[in-house]
Amino acid sequence: xxxSTSQEFAVVGTRPIxxxxxDKVTGRALYGADIRFPGLLHGRVLRSPHAHARIRxxxxxxxxxxxxxxxxxxxRDLALGSMSDAESQQxxxxxxxxxxxxxxRDKVLYRGHAVAAVAAVNxxxxxxxxxxxDIDYEVLPAAVNVLDAIKEDAPLLLDDLVTEELGTPSxxxxxxxxxxxxxxxxxxKGFSEAELVVHxxxxxxxxxxxxxxxxxxxxxSSSDGTVTIWCSTQGAFNVRSTTAQLLNITESxxxxxxxxxxxxxxxxxxxxxxxxxxxxxxxxxxxxxxLMTRGEVFEGTGPTSGTFMEIQMGMDRTGRxxxxxxxxxxxxxxxxxxxxxxxxxxxxxxxNLENARVDGYDVxxxxxxxxxxxxxxxxxxxxAVETVIDELCDGLNLDPLKVRFLNGVREGDxxxxxxxxxxxxxxxxxxxxxxxxxxxAPVGGSNRGRGLATGFWxxxxxxxxxxxxxxxxxxxxxxxxxxxIGGSRASVAMQAAEVLGIPAESVKPIVADTDSIGYTSxxxxxxxxxxxxxxxxxxxxxxxxxxxERIARIWETEIDKIGFSRGVFKSATDQxxxxxxxxxxxxxxxxxxPITGRANVDPGGAGPTFAAHIVDxxxxxxxxxxxxxxxxxxxxxxxxxxxxxxxxxxQGGVAQGIGWALNEEYAFNEIGEMxxxxxxxxxxxxSLDLPMIDCVLVEVANPGHPFGVRGVxxxxxxxxxxxxxxxxxxxxxxxxxxxPMSPGKVLEGIWGITTNGRTA
Amino acid sequence: MSVxxxxxxxxxxxxxxxxxxxxxxxxxxxxxxxxxxxxxxxxNDGNCGACSVVFDxxxxxxxxxxxxxxxxxxxxxxxxxxxxxxxxxxxxxFLENAALQCGICTPGLLMASxxxxxxxxxxxxxxxxLWLAGNLCRCTGYDKVVRAVMDAAxxxxxx
Numbered sequence: 001x002x003x004s005t006s007q008e009f010a011v012v013g014t015r016p017i018x019x020x021x022x023d024k025v026t027g028r029a030l031y032g033a034d035i036r037f038p039g040l041l042h043g044r045v046l047r048s049p050h051a052h053a054r055i056r057x058x059x060x061x062x063x064x065x066x067x068x069x070x071x072x073x074x075x076r077d078l079a080l081g082s083m084s085d086a087e088s089q090q091x092x093x094x095x096x097x098x099x100x101x102x103x104x105r106d107k108v109l110y111r112g113h114a115v116a117a118v119a120a121v122n123x124x125x126x127x128x129x130x131x132x133x134d135i136d137y138e139v140l141p142a143a144v145n146v147l148d149a150i151k152e153d154a155p156l157l158l159d160d161l162v163t164e165e166l167g168t169p170s171x172x173x174x175x176x177x178x179x180x181x182x183x184x185x186x187x188x189k190g191f192s193e194a195e196l197v198v199h200x201x202x203x204x205x206x207x208x209x210x211x212x213x214x215x216x217x218x219x220x221s222s223s224d225g226t227v228t229i230w231c232s233t234q235g236a237f238n239v240r241s242t243t244a245q246l247l248n249i250t251e252s253x254x255x256x257x258x259x260x261x262x263x264x265x266x267x268x269x270x271x272x273x274x275x276x277x278x279x280x281x282x283x284x285x286x287x288x289x290x291l292m293t294r295g296e297v298f299e300g301t302g303p304t305s306g307t308f309m310e311i312q313m314g315m316d317r318t319g320r321x322x323x324x325x326x327x328x329x330x331x332x333x334x335x336x337x338x339x340x341x342x343x344x345x346x347x348x349x350x351x352n353l354e355n356a357r358v359d360g361y362d363v364x365x366x367x368x369x370x371x372x373x374x375x376x377x378x379x380x381x382x383x384a385v386e387t388v389i390d391e392l393c394d395g396l397n398l399d400p401l402k403v404r405f406l407n408g409v410r411e412g413d414x415x416x417x418x419x420x421x422x423x424x425x426x427x428x429x430x431x432x433x434x435x436x437x438x439x440x441a442p443v444g445g446s447n448r449g450r451g452l453a454t455g456f457w458x459x460x461x462x463x464x465x466x467x468x469x470x471x472x473x474x475x476x477x478x479x480x481x482x483x484x485i486g487g488s489r490a491s492v493a494m495q496a497a498e499v500l501g502i503p504a505e506s507v508k509p510i511v512a513d514t515d516s517i518g519y520t521s522x523x524x525x526x527x528x529x530x531x532x533x534x535x536x537x538x539x540x541x542x543x544x545x546x547x548x549e550r551i552a553r554i555w556e557t558e559i560d561k562i563g564f565s566r567g568v569f570k571s572a573t574d575q576x577x578x579x580x581x582x583x584x585x586x587x588x589x590x591x592x593x594p595i596t597g598r599a600n601v602d603p604g605g606a607g608p609t610f611a612a613h614i615v616d617x618x619x620x621x622x623x624x625x626x627x628x629x630x631x632x633x634x635x636x637x638x639x640x641x642x643x644x645x646x647x648x649x650x651q652g653g654v655a656q657g658i659g660w661a662l663n664e665e666y667a668f669n670e671i672g673e674m675x676x677x678x679x680x681x682x683x684x685x686x687s688l689d690l691p692m693i694d695c696v697l698v699e700v701a702n703p704g705h706p707f708g709v710r711g712v713x714x715x716x717x718x719x720x721x722x723x724x725x726x727x728x729x730x731x732x733x734x735x736x737x738x739x740p741m742s743p744g745k746v747l748e749g750i751w752g753i754t755t756n757g758r759t760a
Numbered sequence: 761m762s763v764x765x766x767x768x769x770x771x772x773x774x775x776x777x778x779x780x781x782x783x784x785x786x787x788x789x790x791x792x793x794x795x796x797x798x799x800x801x802x803x804n805d806g807n808c809g810a811c812s813v814v815f816d817x818x819x820x821x822x823x824x825x826x827x828x829x830x831x832x833x834x835x836x837x838x839x840x841x842x843x844x845x846x847x848x849x850x851x852x853x854f855l856e857n858a859a860l861q862c863g864i865c866t867p868g869l870l871m872a873s874x875x876x877x878x879x880x881x882x883x884x885x886x887x888x889x890l891w892l893a894g895n896l897c898r899c900t901g902y903d904k905v906v907r908a909v910m911d912a913a914x915x916x917x918x919x
Contacts, residue, residue, distance in 0.1 A: 015858070021855040021860070022847075022855070024863030024866055025842075025847065025863075026798070026838065026839070026842050026851065027797070027838035027839050027841075027867045028798065030797070031797075031800070034791075034797035036797075124781070209898075210898050211862070211898055212802040212865050213800070213802065213862070213864040214801070214802070261862060262800070262862050262863070262865075263861075263862040264862075265898070293804060294803040294804065485861070486862060487858070487861055642858075644904070647903075648858055648861055648899070648904060649861075651900060651904065652899045652901045653901075655898075655900075656901075678803065679803050679807035679896060684898065685901075685902075686902075687892040687897075687905070688889045688892075688893040690901060690903075692903050692907075
């Protein structure tokens with residue numbers, strides 16, 4: 001089988017030094033919090049100490065009287081807050097939720113919910129002022145996890161929320177925002193054909209994206225009504241439209257300047273501080289910078305869902321999966337919108353199943369509104385499916401890799417939720433596992449085990465924009481709107497360089513503000529290398545078209561008599577007549593003026609991607625600690641544009657997945673207080689917790705992209721918890737069904753204490 | 761407003777003087793008073809290492825040092841790591857090994873790695889992992905970071 005891309009490339013597939021690297025290793029790169037202005041004021045946000053409470057009154061008098069305090073804002077200053085009750089009821093619930101999450105009007109729905117904000121001469125004074133704001137709360141009972149929130153007598157978070165039940169709004173108020181179903185075949189019949197059926201329940205903890213840079217926003221409102229915002233975001237245009245909406249400002253009067261971003265992983269798509277900074281700047285006439293502390297990031301920004309999942313799968317003697325049933329309950333946080341739909345779609349995506357049913361429930365709870373987190377929703381549902389398949393293989397004495405070959409999806413197969421696969425690389429990924437020395441190496445040693453798990457992610461696309469200006473020295477400047485979280489400037493620039501026939505280093509990529517580039521959708525969904533790479537590809541083609549026209553004029557010939565290959569223009573009629581890209585670049589200003597190529601795209605065809613991970617663990621049966629001994633991540637990544645950064649995405653995703661598997665969790669008490677909002681107690685993996693993470697790039701070209709590119713960044717976080725759970729089962733014979741599989745949980749498993757199985 | 765204190769300190773080899781409040785951390789003064797924003801804030805409570813600097817020869821989290829403590833002493837930050845015409849071998853190795861993604865933890869990791877290699881020019885992978893355990897990186901999974909440090913150690917030995 002051909003697992004390689006057939007095209008030959010000069011730049012795509014090489015490993016140049018990234019363009020923004022020098023600034024980032026010397027400390028010169030400017031992140032959101034690094035921007036400084038004369039007269040800058042410092043903003044801080046006051047947050048609710050209660051998980052659920054009604055705001056009776058807010059008294060700002062003492063805070064306003066503190067010397068150095070320049071302005072205080074509350075929800076009343078937002079467009080929604082200034083409306084009458086009747087007016088606000090006319091707005092969409094989505095708008096109200098968005099606004100109330102930025103600054104709460106009547107009710108706070110989680111500890112950490114923003115209520116007011118202060119601008120002062122320095123952050124210490126702002127902090128002092130927060131302590132002087134007097135809020136009278138009527139504390140309400142809280143529903144802090146998904147199982148409590150779906151109980152009939154659960155405290156209700158939102159007055160206007162009714163369940164959308166299989167597409168139809170129901171009558172009664174509830175914390176369940178939505179219940180949906182995907183179905184294929186006849187599940188009952190499928191289970192009757194099974195030799196073995198496994199039924200399990202899973203609980204997984206709320207976890208955070210854990211980017212090292214905290215949220216920040218700096219705003220300057222001018223007296224002419226224009227607004228500039230400097231911030232760390234995954235989507236500058238999203239910041240612009242959301243801020244415009246929440247503050248009732250015409251969108252074009254806002255300019256958003258995306259600064260370097262210190263990690264996002266989905267968590268820097270939501271808008272938190274930008275409208276607040278704008279309000280404070282409007283009130284003071286000064287630039288205002290609002291920063292979050294680490295504690296605020298944990299308590300006030302999007303974690304991803306804690307879940308409860310119930311699953312049943314059947315397998316016949318040959319290893320065929322005869323039926324699968326899943327019920328997925330995902331926490332949305334305070335407002336609707338958990339990633340349960342993606343979780344439901346991804347759960348069974350690696351398998352060609354005849355009979356399956358997946359039900360999903362989106363449930364609001366008294367926790368921060370969830371935000372996207374790398375392959376949102378897929379990691380937990382993958383845990384349920386991949387560990388139950390492993391258990392079925394154990395029970396039927398079947399090889400888990402062979403079972404995946406038997407059931408694995410191929411081109412033309414249909415997913416349970418509908419779509420039919422085009423060219424995909426699941427089987428090729430499994431073949432790479434089979435052929436890898438890790439898979440055949442002996443595990444060796446007591447309490448050691450090996451686990452395998454596979455995962456799926458759609459990959460995204462969206463509108464994107466790019467333009468390329470030719471410089472007289474033969475380099476080009478490339479302007480894009482995709483903020484660069486992990487090296488995407490390089491992968492976008494390389495795709496332009498490939499078309500132009502120039503080295504990657506001759507492209508200078510710049511991420512521009514919203515006034516300087518066409519609309520570009522968020523950096524998310526593993527979309528940038530695909531969509532903005534595509535825009536760069538087309539903009540570069542546009543450059544070549546214009547340069548060909550220019551040469552035609554210089555050579556006094558027809559444009560169709562000129563060919564271009566690998567950076568050289570050639571005459572079709574006279575073989576000796578050639579001109580390099582660089583030579584022509586130097587002549588542009590004297591032959592008709594500058595050349596700028598441009599492209600605005602919204603490409604379809606983002607090919608999905610699969611991952612298969614092998615992990616070896618050692619379990620300390622006395623302490624319950626699990627050590628990762630060896631990790632191999634195999635992934636169909638399409639054509640790897642910059643293999644080092646593809647590996648980096650895989651290694652980073654695996655590390656986050658291992659943290660999710662073994663340590664990370666929001667430790668909530670019953671009244672909804674997070675007891676571990678620090679990096680000391682919210683335990684992310686350190687360098688000492690991990691081995692080297694070996695990557696195998698399986699390059700099954702995406703037929704939907706000119707260079708065969710697929711998104712790569714998200715799927716690596718999908719299999720790790722399942723792979724680790726399977727490895728623990730292989731090591732000590734115990735199936736764990738809760739995340740994190742922290743030492744305590746492992747010991748409970750060893751001692752036979754089941755805290756799981758709490759029923760809905 | 762609290763009374764400001766005068767502090768004289770050698771930063772990256774240059775004698776520097778600043779006024780600060782006694783409650784201000786070294787991190788805050790570096791960033792806000794002196795404009796040395798290469799030192800990053802990730803947690804402000806000593807748990808992420810993004811603000812790592814060398815204070816009087818010791819690797820510290822600058823968020824846990826009061827600025828007034830540095831009076832009469834020396835501080836090295838990321839801004840002092842490269843020569844005007846060349847990068848430090850560690851900086852080169854980080855670029856060549858693709859050891860950074862978002863880059864926010866990179867200055868801290870570089871300062872910590874430099875402190876290690878000055879103490880132990882030939883550290884094992886295990887030593888590097890132990891030494892860097894105080895510097896959180898959420899993007900890379902540390903693989904390429906550890907390789908970059910090993911690579912730089914090799915280069916510095918030859919050089």
